[in-house]
Amino acid sequence: MDKKPSHARTVxxxxxxxxxxxxxxxxxxxxxxxxxxxxxxxxxxxxxxxGHSLMKNLRSVLNDAxxxxxxxxxxxxxxxxxxxxxxxxxxxxxAYGLYAYDFKLKKxxxxxxxxxxxxxxxxxxxxxxxxxxxxxxxxxxxxxxxPSIAAPAVFYFMYSYMQSSLPLELVEAxxxxxxxxxxxxxxxxxxxxxxxxxxxxxxxxxxxxxNYFIPALVxxxxxxxxxxxxxxxxxxxxFLKFDMGKVYMxxxxxxxxxxxxxxxxxxxxxxxxxxxxxxx
Amino acid sequence: xxxxxGKEVSYAKYGYLFIAPFFIAFLIFQFIPLxxxxxxxxxxxxxxxxxxxxxxPVGLANYSALFEADFGRxxxxxxxxxxxxxxxxxxxxxxxxxxxxxxxxxxxGKQFFKVVIYMPNLIMASAFAMLFFALFSDNGPVNTTLVSxxxxxxxxxxxxxxxxxxxxxxxxxxxxWFGNTTILLMAAVMGIxxxxxxxxxxxxxxxxxxxxxxxxxxxxPILVYVLITSMIGGLQMFDVPQxxxxxxxxxxxxxxxxxxxxxxxxxxxxxGMAGAVSVILFIIAAILCLAVYFTLNADDDSKRVRKRxxxxxxxxxxxx
Amino acid sequence: xxxxxxxxxxxxxxNGVTVVPDLNLEIKDKxxxxxxxxxxxxxxxxxxxxxxLESITDGELYIGDKLMNAVAPKNRNIAMVFQNYxxxxxxxxxxxxxxxxxxxxxxxxxxxxxxxxxxxxxGLEPYLDRKPKALSGGQRQRVALGRAMVRDPEVFLxxxxxxxxxxxxxxxxxxxxxxxxxxxxxxFVYVTHDQTEAMTMGDRICVMKDGIIQQxxxxxxLYDHPCNLFxxxxxxxxxxxxxxxxxxxxxxxxxLCFGAARIVVDRPELAEYEGKMxxxxxxxxxLHAEPAFFGKGNVIDAYIDLDEMMGSESYLYLxxxxxxxxxxxxxxxxxRAEENxxxxxxxxxIHIFDKDTEKAI
Numbered sequence: 001m002d003k004k005p006s007h008a009r010t011v012x013x014x015x016x017x018x019x020x021x022x023x024x025x026x027x028x029x030x031x032x033x034x035x036x037x038x039x040x041x042x043x044x045x046x047x048x049x050x051g052h053s054l055m056k057n058l059r060s061v062l063n064d065a066x067x068x069x070x071x072x073x074x075x076x077x078x079x080x081x082x083x084x085x086x087x088x089x090x091x092x093x094x095a096y097g098l099y100a101y102d103f104k105l106k107k108x109x110x111x112x113x114x115x116x117x118x119x120x121x122x123x124x125x126x127x128x129x130x131x132x133x134x135x136x137x138x139x140x141x142x143x144x145x146x147p148s149i150a151a152p153a154v155f156y157f158m159y160s161y162m163q164s165s166l167p168l169e170l171v172e173a174x175x176x177x178x179x180x181x182x183x184x185x186x187x188x189x190x191x192x193x194x195x196x197x198x199x200x201x202x203x204x205x206x207x208x209x210x211n212y213f214i215p216a217l218v219x220x221x222x223x224x225x226x227x228x229x230x231x232x233x234x235x236x237x238x239f240l241k242f243d244m245g246k247v248y249m250x251x252x253x254x255x256x257x258x259x260x261x262x263x264x265x266x267x268x269x270x271x272x273x274x275x276x277x278x279x280x
Numbered sequence: 281x282x283x284x285x286g287k288e289v290s291y292a293k294y295g296y297l298f299i300a301p302f303f304i305a306f307l308i309f310q311f312i313p314l315x316x317x318x319x320x321x322x323x324x325x326x327x328x329x330x331x332x333x334x335x336x337p338v339g340l341a342n343y344s345a346l347f348e349a350d351f352g353r354x355x356x357x358x359x360x361x362x363x364x365x366x367x368x369x370x371x372x373x374x375x376x377x378x379x380x381x382x383x384x385x386x387x388x389g390k391q392f393f394k395v396v397i398y399m400p401n402l403i404m405a406s407a408f409a410m411l412f413f414a415l416f417s418d419n420g421p422v423n424t425t426l427v428s429x430x431x432x433x434x435x436x437x438x439x440x441x442x443x444x445x446x447x448x449x450x451x452x453x454x455x456x457w458f459g460n461t462t463i464l465l466m467a468a469v470m471g472i473x474x475x476x477x478x479x480x481x482x483x484x485x486x487x488x489x490x491x492x493x494x495x496x497x498x499x500x501p502i503l504v505y506v507l508i509t510s511m512i513g514g515l516q517m518f519d520v521p522q523x524x525x526x527x528x529x530x531x532x533x534x535x536x537x538x539x540x541x542x543x544x545x546x547x548x549x550x551x552g553m554a555g556a557v558s559v560i561l562f563i564i565a566a567i568l569c570l571a572v573y574f575t576l577n578a579d580d581d582s583k584r585v586r587k588r589x590x591x592x593x594x595x596x597x598x599x600x
Numbered sequence: 601x602x603x604x605x606x607x608x609x610x611x612x613x614x615n616g617v618t619v620v621p622d623l624n625l626e627i628k629d630k631x632x633x634x635x636x637x638x639x640x641x642x643x644x645x646x647x648x649x650x651x652x653l654e655s656i657t658d659g660e661l662y663i664g665d666k667l668m669n670a671v672a673p674k675n676r677n678i679a680m681v682f683q684n685y686x687x688x689x690x691x692x693x694x695x696x697x698x699x700x701x702x703x704x705x706x707x708x709x710x711x712x713x714x715x716x717x718x719x720x721x722x723g724l725e726p727y728l729d730r731k732p733k734a735l736s737g738g739q740r741q742r743v744a745l746g747r748a749m750v751r752d753p754e755v756f757l758x759x760x761x762x763x764x765x766x767x768x769x770x771x772x773x774x775x776x777x778x779x780x781x782x783x784x785x786x787x788f789v790y791v792t793h794d795q796t797e798a799m800t801m802g803d804r805i806c807v808m809k810d811g812i813i814q815q816x817x818x819x820x821x822l823y824d825h826p827c828n829l830f831x832x833x834x835x836x837x838x839x840x841x842x843x844x845x846x847x848x849x850x851x852x853x854x855x856l857c858f859g860a861a862r863i864v865v866d867r868p869e870l871a872e873y874e875g876k877m878x879x880x881x882x883x884x885x886x887l888h889a890e891p892a893f894f895g896k897g898n899v900i901d902a903y904i905d906l907d908e909m910m911g912s913e914s915y916l917y918l919x920x921x922x923x924x925x926x927x928x929x930x931x932x933x934x935x936r937a938e939e940n941x942x943x944x945x946x947x948x949x950i951h952i953f954d955k956d957t958e959k960a961i
Contacts, residue, residue, distance in 0.1 A: 010385050013379045016376075017379075017387070023455060024399060024455065024459075025396060027411060027412075027415065028399075030421065031411050034421075042421070044424070045421050045424035046424070090302055090305070093301065098299060101298070102291075102614065103292035104292070115573050116306075117572060118508075120515060120516045120565050122516055122539055122558075123559075123562040124311075124558065124562075125554075126320065126542075126546060126555055127315065129546060131312060143309075146305065149302060149304075150310065172653050173680070173688075176652075176674065176678065177674070177699050177747075177751075178704055181294045183703070185298070191690035210402075210405060212404075212405065212406045212519045213518055213519070213539070216543075217546055227404070228406040231406045232410075236526055236527070247410070251411050251414075258404070259399065269398070270391075270463060273398065273460060273463045274464065274467035290655055
């Protein structure tokens, strides 16, 4: 008697899951298929079968002087990598400073970071643009990665991880072994923090890779643009004139690397989401 | 009692040294800009053509101009589009979290589903919006297909319809965030002591009763956390409607969000008005930040217990 | 040469709590000293002050004849074994042991020699390439010892090193550490809350409570002549029996009276307590069931609430004149629960304490 309702629930659960899976995957599938089709083919409607224009679309994207894709990829890679490195390293450093040492401002500093944990950066965007204009950093990549040094959410993750995985005894052992504080951090703490660093590096990389608001305000020169700005530029141009194969191709280029990395590391990423709780 | 400094071994200075980069970066890139933003919100300061007007102090004029203009309307748009995305998001996420953690339901491929539903979260929002724009444009594949299948007699102009556009923005927000929420809620449900569920079952609770009487009350702190962080995310809503409507908030600015409004002022270099918008956003965000702070800390006791549970096996792992 | 000297040392934490009010302690070179006491008694803090992990609020700490207050841990020539071993999880056993040596820029071949020497003594040779994760608790414990040994320190500090091992392994490691001390001939300072560990390992034992040294003496002296109620109760298992009694004048000295019992003791110093209450203590093994002891008198008739048969001997939980007593008697003289038994109190082994000051009389 107990089995039947449970059985029905299982069926419903599968139906809902399959619909959601379809929703999540359908658009990307269409995107990738359309990236392989020519403009006239695309205009005819959906197709689940890839076309033959992959290379043609790729070439036309790469050759378009108005959309500097290669430098866009390069800029995005530079900004995202540096953001990921700065955010994880300095967040771990900050978390360690507050976790391992006792000092007067420890508690206020911790409370302060917790208070700004989810403060949107947009609220200070106006002053930010003003400031970097004065500093001569407009149209450079620096303002896109340097602020990552202060990443409260990454800090919080690192701090929680230290609480569960870094016994202070270990730090004391290193101290007695003659290791100075920086050496201890770099040679003992960082290796132990590796799993946390990896997960947060991925998140920091992805959020920087996808970031549009600030880069759009900072960068106006074509060869400094990152991928999201290039995508946005597509939209603002007269859309109807575009070769749709090219549009889908560019979107594919922006999205697919992240999807590949995600699928390769999905186990750790999903576990990281569950662990962290806090993310932008 | 305390001896002269340097007479004892103290590591306090390293604490300051290690947290210094964070606070310096925060000071330069967030705090000073914020102060400046607030400061200029009391000035007339904009660019007209090539000429810079101001800065001239105008008191609260920017704020009153803001409220006389369409600020309230954009706030309304933001809230509406947030709700369209959030309501299905929280319902579906609760449902999935309950199913995934129900030992009676032997759902196969949980890991696969988790990976799939989280994926949209990592997609570049601007590219996602561009994709939706292409797919849902008047002559795009969605319309072509619907017409050729005979469901529609003529193309539905999604992006010219108020609720079509808002609906698409909500749908995208839903798709991008429900996976994330599901995983968070699942983690919360799995943090509940399993014997509680066993006790409920022995007491004769049906799965539905267990969910409403045991699971929901137990994960309330996480639910509050999800709600508030989602509100902050909603406040920041920008990429999707910006790209989808080319920054215009079409049709007739019914999908214009607060950050899009801010962005327009920033682009037109109207620093006074941009400052005033920012300050109001800051106040709302600060209230939400406080709420997050207190939910995280109210949760502290239960969390500490959970941490301690986790601590033991972990510590083993650390030491070997 | 490295003795350790505390002169009027005070430790107050930043939150104003003083855990060590005024510590004076002299540990001799090559001595094995055990700091023992209940948790929160300041024993770990004392050890950590020697290590330099805890700053000293006031007073002076010497290792050898060098003032150490402001010397960093790494320059104190000490090694420490931690309660949870504190092995670097990302390094192999070999690398764990050479971590300090590498920092001290010890030549490679010398490093190798030292590790081999330590590994041989501790039986760790087969595990040098393993990570700590792949070792058992006992092996990890030995790696922690090895890491301390290779540094050739003047002082070994051990902070409850055996508390994470099971009972059997603990006994085994106890003798290993004692042997190691004899072999290395360095000063050992060992912290534990377990009085058995303290008694079996220490040359001298320092019993602490509330940051104050209660008694610092050899195990035998602590056992035979505890200086106050706390030490008497803390050292020895099962615990010493304490009984409130009135002092009365009697033939051949004074009598301690409680219930119907009058225990006559030859202790002239009781004169000033005549007519007053004192606490007297008697260890469970000094209550004798063997008839040979009955000749001297001082026999009580007690009711047995519960008996624990241990094989060669039996623990009897007694009720006498509303006082709970424990006796440890040879099994063949023991009786079972709910019976009465006659026991001779060995008057020579009685400890008498002032009821107010709790000090031994």
